[in-house]
Amino acid sequence: MQGLMMHGALTLGAILDRAERINARGAVVSRGSDRSLHRSTYGDLAPRARRLAAGLRDLGVPEGARVATLMWNQREHLEAYYGVPARGAVVHTLNPRLSPAELGHIAAHAEDEAIIADASLVEVLQRIRAEREFRHVIVVGDGDLPPGAIAYEEALATGDPGLPPVAQDDELAAAALCYTSGTTGHPKGVLYSHRSLVLHAMGLAMADSFGIREADTVLPVVPMFHVNAWGLPFTCPMTGAQLVLPGRFLDPESLLELLVGERVTFTAGVPTVWLALLERLDQEPDAHDLSALRCMLVGGSAAPKGLIEAFERRHGLHVLQGWGMTEMCPVGSIGRLPRAMADAPAEERLAYRARQGQPVPLVEIRARHEDGFVPWDGVTMGELEVRGPTVAAAYMGGDGADRFTADGWFRTGDIVTIDPTGCIEITDREKDLIKSGGEWISSVALENALMALPAVAEAAVIAIPDPKWQERPLACVVLRPGHGPTPDELRERLAGAFPSWWLPDRVEFVEEIPRTATGKFKKSVLRDRFAGNPGT
Numbered sequence: 001m002q003g004l005m006m007h008g009a010l011t012l013g014a015i016l017d018r019a020e021r022i023n024a025r026g027a028v029v030s031r032g033s034d035r036s037l038h039r040s041t042y043g044d045l046a047p048r049a050r051r052l053a054a055g056l057r058d059l060g061v062p063e064g065a066r067v068a069t070l071m072w073n074q075r076e077h078l079e080a081y082y083g084v085p086a087r088g089a090v091v092h093t094l095n096p097r098l099s100p101a102e103l104g105h106i107a108a109h110a111e112d113e114a115i116i117a118d119a120s121l122v123e124v125l126q127r128i129r130a131e132r133e134f135r136h137v138i139v140v141g142d143g144d145l146p147p148g149a150i151a152y153e154e155a156l157a158t159g160d161p162g163l164p165p166v167a168q169d170d171e172l173a174a175a176a177l178c179y180t181s182g183t184t185g186h187p188k189g190v191l192y193s194h195r196s197l198v199l200h201a202m203g204l205a206m207a208d209s210f211g212i213r214e215a216d217t218v219l220p221v222v223p224m225f226h227v228n229a230w231g232l233p234f235t236c237p238m239t240g241a242q243l244v245l246p247g248r249f250l251d252p253e254s255l256l257e258l259l260v261g262e263r264v265t266f267t268a269g270v271p272t273v274w275l276a277l278l279e280r281l282d283q284e285p286d287a288h289d290l291s292a293l294r295c296m297l298v299g300g301s302a303a304p305k306g307l308i309e310a311f312e313r314r315h316g317l318h319v320l321q322g323w324g325m326t327e328m329c330p331v332g333s334i335g336r337l338p339r340a341m342a343d344a345p346a347e348e349r350l351a352y353r354a355r356q357g358q359p360v361p362l363v364e365i366r367a368r369h370e371d372g373f374v375p376w377d378g379v380t381m382g383e384l385e386v387r388g389p390t391v392a393a394a395y396m397g398g399d400g401a402d403r404f405t406a407d408g409w410f411r412t413g414d415i416v417t418i419d420p421t422g423c424i425e426i427t428d429r430e431k432d433l434i435k436s437g438g439e440w441i442s443s444v445a446l447e448n449a450l451m452a453l454p455a456v457a458e459a460a461v462i463a464i465p466d467p468k469w470q471e472r473p474l475a476c477v478v479l480r481p482g483h484g485p486t487p488d489e490l491r492e493r494l495a496g497a498f499p500s501w502w503l504p505d506r507v508e509f510v511e512e513i514p515r516t517a518t519g520k521f522k523k524s525v526l527r528d529r530f531a532g533n534p535g536t
């Protein structure tokens, strides 16, 4: 027997409608390229997004077309998040930190027809155009237009703000596209449906997720070109929470100005950003009034335990960890302390919060190793698999089919343990895991232990081939100024915490750890550099 409820398609149009009718006074503060702050509201967002949709239609951008963006966290990017899907097209966020060749390749693979770029990125735009021809090029902001481009405001001026150009009733239609950052392989396209984005946006608002509500002021430091800025540009207009968009200024000084000046309550970014902010706060304790800030979300890479502890003990700031993937919209799990842990000793609570946490509602998890599914004992390691309505069912163009299991799960490539309560701890990525004599060694655990030592600024542990054990760990270490431990001294410091066969055979001191465009360690470069080289 079927239920007798209305269908009500889950579309971004429904979020935009609500933003306009119910949350019209919700503020959007956006920092421009000249650092000035532009103030508008969700009441302004909706007609401008519809004008963009109509402008795209008038230019001849068809339904289903891909429209690339090359922008910072700025109000026009927010308009594109809604305006492009309102045309029935797909908004494809490009990461300006990738090389022009990579961007050209991605834009060609996605068959982007149009691109909307910020004027501060025109040089990057022109280099991408050398690799990929776009039918329409739209530039946001002041400055001379490159050949063949039109001004964003001109595109908006022609559009009728009253009429939604496409009747949005297909929640399964594609709304947005983002490529994986390619840390462990070629970038692959993840095509989000309206439905997946709406469900994800609602999930973030749940009290035990990010708990975003109307009274919040949210500053996404995570770029809007990095997996939908983790969904915040959808959750905020939906709930009415105010949005503060920092533009291209992500240094601690600029962020503090906004965090303090706008009385931000919730902010989100990768560990690198928060490490820089922490250093600044340590230099000037008590100089900044962050009393409004209730939560700093850390994701994208593991949040070091020391970071969570330092913010809390030294500055009274609460750090929450989220784990996710491009393929998951992206949030998959949240490291919130459960009720049963509330009275546990401080060290245990901290250790729990440094894990990746329980899956968010509607995401199912399981982990598998050579012998089948691993027990949820918090010890046995296996590759995490996920399933749910916010998880990709395939990559664009059928790439990477081996990442999807025959029974409909997605293989994350993350090696985890799962405890009896379903709390995940990531011990490695599959390609970074060290397999020594048939046993697994977690490079992440060794890195965390090294980075907890006062002498070590950064550490990346990689596998190098070994004739006897197949693979052995090698540690690449960046020392802090004024420190000069020997490799043996570092090994000794680790010895108490790990079995002896886990200890890195080699330690290489390096100037820096190479990073990807999203700020993660790029271990493939280190493997290329050290794997074939017998070293010291």
Ligand code: ADP
Pocket: 180, 181, 182, 183, 184, 227, 298, 299, 300, 301, 302, 303, 321, 322, 323, 324, 325, 326, 327, 356, 412, 413, 414, 426, 429, 518, 520
């Ligand atoms: P890429 O896979 O190219 O790095 P993503 O941005 O999709 O691009 O990254 C997803 C991966 O980032 C996850 O599979 C995981 O390895 C890592 N990751 C994300 N958040 C966390 C976290 N909180 N702790 C540990 N690893 C994380």
